[in-house]
Amino acid sequence: MQIILNGEAITTNKTTLASLLIEQGYEGMVVATALNQLFVAKDHRDRTLLEDDCEIEIVAPMQGG
Amino acid sequence: MIKNNALKLYGETLSSRLLLGTAQYPSPQILIGSIQSSATQVITVSVRRESGTSRDGQRFWQLLKQSNCKILPNTAGCRTVKEALNTAQMARELFNTDWIKLEVIGNDDTLQPDVFGLVEAARELCQQGFKVFPYTTDDLVVGEQLLAAGCEVLMPWGAPIGSGRGLQNPKALESYRHYFPEIPLVVDAGIGLPSHATQAMEIGYDAVLLNTAIADSGQPTLMAKAFAHAIEAGRFAYLAQPIAQRDMAQPSTPVAGTPFWIS
Numbered sequence: 274m275q276i277i278l279n280g281e282a283i284t285t286n287k288t289t290l291a292s293l294l295i296e297q298g299y300e301g302m303v304v305a306t307a308l309n310q311l312f313v314a315k316d317h318r319d320r321t322l323l324e325d326d327c328e329i330e331i332v333a334p335m336q337g338g
Numbered sequence: 339m340i341k342n343n344a345l346k347l348y349g350e351t352l353s354s355r356l357l358l359g360t361a362q363y364p365s366p367q368i369l370i371g372s373i374q375s376s377a378t379q380v381i382t383v384s385v386r387r388e389s390g391t392s393r394d395g396q397r398f399w400q401l402l403k404q405s406n407c408k409i410l411p412n413t414a415g416c417r418t419v420k421e422a423l424n425t426a427q428m429a430r431e432l433f434n435t436d437w438i439k440l441e442v443i444g445n446d447d448t449l450q451p452d453v454f455g456l457v458e459a460a461r462e463l464c465q466q467g468f469k470v471f472p473y474t475t476d477d478l479v480v481g482e483q484l485l486a487a488g489c490e491v492l493m494p495w496g497a498p499i500g501s502g503r504g505l506q507n508p509k510a511l512e513s514y515r516h517y518f519p520e521i522p523l524v525v526d527a528g529i530g531l532p533s534h535a536t537q538a539m540e541i542g543y544d545a546v547l548l549n550t551a552i553a554d555s556g557q558p559t560l561m562a563k564a565f566a567h568a569i570e571a572g573r574f575a576y577l578a579q580p581i582a583q584r585d586m587a588q589p590s591t592p593v594a595g596t597p598f599w600i601s
Binding site: 303 | 359360361362363369382383384385386387388389390391393394395396398399402411412414420421423424427428429431432433499500548549550
């Protein structure tokens with residue numbers, strides 16, 4: 274399926290947010306996630322299902338003022 | 339001995355009255371050096387998209403651990419209540435803190451807060467258990483509504499973010515101080531010089547939050563130290579109760595006994 278990951282269109286055959294994170298190289302990283310602009314807690318990623326054209330945000334700590 | 343009551347923000351006792359942003363430093367080493375020389379105990383951070391390959395955020399996360407500071411994540415860049423709520427939730431999980439510096443930006447040129455969205459977002463976040471530090475204007479009514487929403491700290495702006503202009507409306511900020519005598523108040527944004535921070539502290543503000551004035555200066559670690567001293571000086575001056583201004587001169591040297599004096 275085609276999804277939007279951090280604003281970029283990608284193709285994946287993963288069906289859950291947790292498996293997508295592993296596929297995209299985020300395993301073990303300190304990140305937070307959102308699906309279609311709604312926060313998805315870490316504990317819910319493995320039961321959060323992806324759909325065509327869904328929008329995923331993966332964020333990490335960054336400098337800020 | 340000067341009685342300098344410690345700053346308390348949401349139950350956290352702090353000896354430093356400087357809250358410091360972590361953005362725009364020339365290098366990670368200079369950031370850490372500035373944190374140390376400022377003696378700050380609270381640093382602000384943000385969240386941004388992370389690449390699975392570059393891992394920039396992971397390196398910054400490791401750096402944060404060296405600081406030994408309390409982390410205050412922000413919702414910088416959010417323009418809607420929905421964005422702010424979701425960013426706050428992501429920040430809470432990332433940084434393992436319920437502190438959030440709430441920004442809901444209403445204008446791209448001035449980066450001034452959308453105070454209507456701010457109050458709405460603050461209410462929702464307080465209900466979700468967040469300890470909200472709202473970036474707001476010096477409007478008293480908005481301040482009242484933020485307190486009613488559950489905020490225990492107010493952070494009116496000094497000037498537009500990054501402008502370095504200092505306190506643009508000091509009289510309004512003084513009124514704000516007098517109107518909310520028991521609420522911890524932090525001047526957030528627009529500070530450019532240590533003297534600006536001193537001015538905020540002299541009129542009774544409890545702390546100052548700044549970033550660009552230190553990070554973008556020629557020598558951030560030295561400027562961080564300058565701000566630390568300036569904020570302490572302003573605090574001491576406030577506690578020492580400055581004299582009232584007078585319209586006319588008043589001699590400081592006693593007049594009585596002046597030679598050649600003819601009354």
